[in-house]
Amino acid sequence: MTPADTRAEPRGGLPEISLREASRARAAGRSLGRRTWGSVAVLAVAAATVASVAGSEALVNHAGLPQFGSFFEAALSPRLDPSFLVLTAEATATTLAYAVLGTALSLAIGLVGGILASETWWRSGSRGQRRRSRARLAGWAGARAALVMPRGVHEVIWGLFLLSVIGTEPVVAVLAIGIPFGAITAKVFSEILDETARGPYTALLASGARRPAAVAYGLVPPALSDLISYGYYRFECAIRSAAILGLIGAAGLGFQLDLSFAATDYEEMWTFLLALIVLSGAADAWSSVVRGRRSAPRGPAAQAIRAGRAARSAAAARGERSPRRDRVLVASVAVALALVPLSWSWLGLDLSELWSRETWAQLGQVVVDSWPPQLPEGGLGELARLSLVTLAMSVLAMAVAFAGGLALAFPAANLERLGGRGRGTRARRAFRLALAIATRAVLLFLRAIPPPVWALLVLFLFFPGILPGALALGVYTLGVLGRLMAEAAENLDERPLRALRAQGASSAQVFLYGVLPAAFPRFVAFALYRWEVTIRETVVVGVVGAGGLGLLLQRQLASFDYGGVVATVAALILLTLVVDLVSAAMRRSLR
Amino acid sequence: MGRPVFELEDAGVRFGDTEALAGVSVSVESGERVAVIGPSGAGKSSLIRLLNGTLVPDSGRVRVLGEDLAGASARKLRGVQRRLGTIHQQFDLVDQLRVVHNVNAGRLAEWPLWRAAASLASPRETATARQALARVGIADKLYERTATLSGGEQQRVAIARVLVQRPAAILADEPIASLDPARGLEIVRLLCEVSRELGTTLLASLHDVEVALASFHRIVGLREGGVVFDCAPARVSPDAIEALYSIEREGGLA
Numbered sequence: 038m039t040p041a042d043t044r045a046e047p048r049g050g051l052p053e054i055s056l057r058e059a060s061r062a063r064a065a066g067r068s069l070g071r072r073t074w075g076s077v078a079v080l081a082v083a084a085a086t087v088a089s090v091a092g093s094e095a096l097v098n099h100a101g102l103p104q105f106g107s108f109f110e111a112a113l114s115p116r117l118d119p120s121f122l123v124l125t126a127e128a129t130a131t132t133l134a135y136a137v138l139g140t141a142l143s144l145a146i147g148l149v150g151g152i153l154a155s156e157t158w159w160r161s162g163s164r165g166q167r168r169r170s171r172a173r174l175a176g177w178a179g180a181r182a183a184l185v186m187p188r189g190v191h192e193v194i195w196g197l198f199l200l201s202v203i204g205t206e207p208v209v210a211v212l213a214i215g216i217p218f219g220a221i222t223a224k225v226f227s228e229i230l231d232e233t234a235r236g237p238y239t240a241l242l243a244s245g246a247r248r249p250a251a252v253a254y255g256l257v258p259p260a261l262s263d264l265i266s267y268g269y270y271r272f273e274c275a276i277r278s279a280a281i282l283g284l285i286g287a288a289g290l291g292f293q294l295d296l297s298f299a300a301t302d303y304e305e306m307w308t309f310l311l312a313l314i315v316l317s318g319a320a321d322a323w324s325s326v327v328r329g330r331r332s333a334p335r336g337p338a339a340q341a342i343r344a345g346r347a348a349r350s351a352a353a354a355r356g357e358r359s360p361r362r363d364r365v366l367v368a369s370v371a372v373a374l375a376l377v378p379l380s381w382s383w384l385g386l387d388l389s390e391l392w393s394r395e396t397w398a399q400l401g402q403v404v405v406d407s408w409p410p411q412l413p414e415g416g417l418g419e420l421a422r423l424s425l426v427t428l429a430m431s432v433l434a435m436a437v438a439f440a441g442g443l444a445l446a447f448p449a450a451n452l453e454r455l456g457g458r459g460r461g462t463r464a465r466r467a468f469r470l471a472l473a474i475a476t477r478a479v480l481l482f483l484r485a486i487p488p489p490v491w492a493l494l495v496l497f498l499f500f501p502g503i504l505p506g507a508l509a510l511g512v513y514t515l516g517v518l519g520r521l522m523a524e525a526a527e528n529l530d531e532r533p534l535r536a537l538r539a540q541g542a543s544s545a546q547v548f549l550y551g552v553l554p555a556a557f558p559r560f561v562a563f564a565l566y567r568w569e570v571t572i573r574e575t576v577v578v579g580v581v582g583a584g585g586l587g588l589l590l591q592r593q594l595a596s597f598d599y600g601g602v603v604a605t606v607a608a609l610i611l612l613t614l615v616v617d618l619v620s621a622a623m624r625r626s627l628r
Numbered sequence: 629m630g631r632p633v634f635e636l637e638d639a640g641v642r643f644g645d646t647e648a649l650a651g652v653s654v655s656v657e658s659g660e661r662v663a664v665i666g667p668s669g670a671g672k673s674s675l676i677r678l679l680n681g682t683l684v685p686d687s688g689r690v691r692v693l694g695e696d697l698a699g700a701s702a703r704k705l706r707g708v709q710r711r712l713g714t715i716h717q718q719f720d721l722v723d724q725l726r727v728v729h730n731v732n733a734g735r736l737a738e739w740p741l742w743r744a745a746a747s748l749a750s751p752r753e754t755a756t757a758r759q760a761l762a763r764v765g766i767a768d769k770l771y772e773r774t775a776t777l778s779g780g781e782q783q784r785v786a787i788a789r790v791l792v793q794r795p796a797a798i799l800a801d802e803p804i805a806s807l808d809p810a811r812g813l814e815i816v817r818l819l820c821e822v823s824r825e826l827g828t829t830l831l832a833s834l835h836d837v838e839v840a841l842a843s844f845h846r847i848v849g850l851r852e853g854g855v856v857f858d859c860a861p862a863r864v865s866p867d868a869i870e871a872l873y874s875i876e877r878e879g880g881l882a
Contacts, residue, residue: 536720539680540793541710541737546744550733554724 070626085429089503101497111303132289134380135279139214146219151226187220189610210287411600427585437511446522449476484516506583639688663840666850672833710737713790717802723775734793800832
């Protein structure tokens with residue numbers, strides 16, 4: 038929303054008064070909501086901290102310290118002989134291929150599912166017959182509901198489930214990424230489509246076009262660049278997921294990491310980790326470029342835009358046409374499209390496995406075994422306790438990530454341009470740049486290492502429980518959140534900052550009065566959004582033994598207790614739904 | 629009249645391939661109220677930004693309050709900036725802060741960092757801030773969140789911020805372009821009154837020619853980055869205005 042939208046002053050006396058009164062009432066309600074939610078958040082973190090410390094006699098495992106140390110020592114001497122580098126390159130290509138195909142599948146699911154789950158699709162057109170509109174409402178609700186289950190279940194659970202049905206085939210990893218990501222993408226796409234102006238679409242419908250044609254011509258094109266930029270964000274996440282799936286048996290970097298860890302060969306692990314950091318960093322950078330091009334025209338890079346607009350209007354006055362296609366964007370999409378068949382042939386993907394008789398027989402067997410659902414030992418109470426443990430783990434992880442993000446986001450952001458152009462001594466600017474690059478490298482390192490690997494490392498130092506799981510998830514989420522926060526700080530509206538600067542405020546004062554108050558609500562919103570992701574990821578660290586529902590699930594899967602799996606997954610989905618609702622309510626209070 | 633407050637000598641600014649200002653020479657004496665008018669893209673905002681030191685000229689000289697801004701050190705620049713109050717088209721307030729902090733932002737150049745930080749927790753100098761808000765007619769908004777104010781009220785907050793700053797000169801960049809005509813006229817009148825009371829120089833860029841002719845000592849017409857005329861309102865002819873805003877037709881289009 039541009040400032041002009043929010044600040045446009047209503048003309049005429051009466052509506053202005055009522056509008057202002059309404060906004061004042063809203064503001065009062067909002068500040069109350071904020072305060073309440075703020076206290077809730079502080080209490081939740083305190084409770085989670087208490088829960089993580091209480092109950093167990095020993096937290097720290099002193100015996101593991103030497104191993105922890107020798108792991109980081111090995112960072113100085115990664116294994117770099119040629120044959121091993123070839124193996125690393127192959128594993129990297131495999132991980133990349135999984136990510137590419139998983140993303141492609143999720144985008145296909147997302148586009149179809151997104152249209153079907155959008156209000157625009159179901160609620161537009163003639164509103165004549167009651168029965169039809171009721172049927173439409175049911176269709177919309179049905180599409181939305183169908184997306185809940187796949188979204189609530191983490192990639193790793195999908196992976197473990199598909200492994201037991203299909204066996205160790207490459208298609209398992211592709212599906213394990215594509216199905217949950219597809220459901221998430223569908224939800225986001227439906228929101229993007231609903232936010233897109235409906236004018237062209239309804240105009241097409243009014244002129245007699247069929248709904249699919251009207252969507253293709255009137256709805257998707259205006260939303261396309263948003264859809265593409267979200268697709269790239271998904272790809273970035275898919276790289277990390279592909280690595281994690283390796284740890285449960287899919288080939289690629291994660292699998293190699295697991296083998297080296299089992300053999301306690303930390304030098305080999307570091308080679309793989311470095312490859313993962315490079316791959317992850319490249320994917321992040323590519324995605325950043327694409328998303329930056331998308332958001333540039335809306336963002337506050339006022340100078341360049343103002344200059345550009347002047348140039349464009351001058352060109353238009355001279356009757357020239359400005360170039361409309363962005364070459365970098367077109368090239369990015371072309372490369373992405375080319376990667377799909379390449380990945381397919383690299384993995385030797387064979388879809389016939391999906392239709393084989395054994396697969397379906399196995400699926401039938403799993404379905405039969407999983408009914409009726411079985412509560413774990415200790416019954417409903419135990420399931421509730423483990424749910425609370427998982428919840429505490431996610432809350433503590435977010436506290437770690439948010440505190441760290443707050444400390445690292447500003448050094449990582451390029452704030453030099455805020456409020457003044459080219460001021461400050463050269464040495465000082467060089468120092469700031471070096472600091473930003475170093476901080477970004479740290480954040481990249483934190484998020485490139487998959488949470489299960491962090492968990493394995495933390496488990497050297499701590500006995501299983503809430504704390505190691507929270508720490509592992511916390512440092513990983515810090516890497517993700519810190520980057521989002523730095524980007525948000527860089528994309529702040531520049532004008533108020535320039536106004537402060539123009540009055541002679543120092544950099545520190547501009548930061549206090551301009552940057553911090555504007556950035557903080559966004560940081561909280563990002564953290565809440567990330568909390569929804571983290572509650573799902575507790576499973577990933579649980580699987581390697583950190584505790585909570587994830588650990589229970591891993592044991593049930595290992596003992597083919599599918600009835601138990603169903604009950605645990607149901608508890609997980611319920612938990613994620615609760616977190617989603619709370620997070621949404623908290624984010625609403627920020628607006 | 630004494631030394632000029634603002635002095636541009638053959639100043640030029642480029643953004644990439646676009647020339648925003650070229651060979652502009654303007655001089656404003658102390659206590660003068662000058663309006664800069666001209667079509668969109670004429671370079672009005674660039675001119676204001678040159679004068680408040682947030683834009684560095686690519687050629688020519690900028691002297692403000694006796695200092696050459698192009699060559700000034702960061703410290704000297706801040707010294708000049710604390711004596712300049714700027715008002716912006718989009719008000720450029722920090723939406724998330726309460727009004728009192730946005731008004732106090734006018735004091736930041738005077739305040740040490742610790743006081744600026746402490747004031748965010750427990751507002752300082754509220755009496756001064758309240759007085760300034762009373763002068764612009766919205767004393768009751770002191771503790772409101774800025775984003776909840778209407779456009780006209782936000783521009784009043786921006787004027788209050790300039791009031792507590794007690795500057796030697798006020799720059800206003802399209803101060804009323806985001807307001808409806810009635811409210812815009814009120815704001816310009818308020819600005820002129822405030823500058824008369826404080827005895828400060830006022831330089832404003834405006835879209836609205838009528839308002840400019842009615843309230844200012846001098847009118848500068850800007851077009852395509854150059855000064856077209858610079859004279860008293862009485863000597864600005866309707867033809868000159870017409871020529872200033874006319875749409876030029878080049879290259880084939882009829």
